[in-house]
Amino acid sequence: MSINGSVFLVMDRANICGMRVHQARTQHKLQQIELSAALEVECGVKISQSDVSEIERGVRGVKDYELDALARVLSVSPSWLLRGQE
Numbered sequence: 001m002s003i004n005g006s007v008f009l010v011m012d013r014a015n016i017c018g019m020r021v022h023q024a025r026t027q028h029k030l031q032q033i034e035l036s037a038a039l040e041v042e043c044g045v046k047i048s049q050s051d052v053s054e055i056e057r058g059v060r061g062v063k064d065y066e067l068d069a070l071a072r073v074l075s076v077s078p079s080w081l082l083r084g085q086e
Helices: 018-027 032-043 049-056 064-074 078-083
Strands: none
Touching: 018 049, 018 064, 018 078, 032 049, 032 064, 064 078
């Protein structure tokens, strides 16, 4: 889509990192509930198991501090979660 010469991506998802959150979580052999607990214990960020599910499915957006916490707990960079790049 183009508006006034600018190109905009039309996204039908609430986030672009859900697929990589799922990938990193499963590589660490964590259940969604375990990721939820680790986020709260290690980072003080409350993301419920159902929120993790919604993030992974692209239904729920991710705040910047949540992205940082997810990256820290999953031992990946925020850049990788967003773009698949280290």
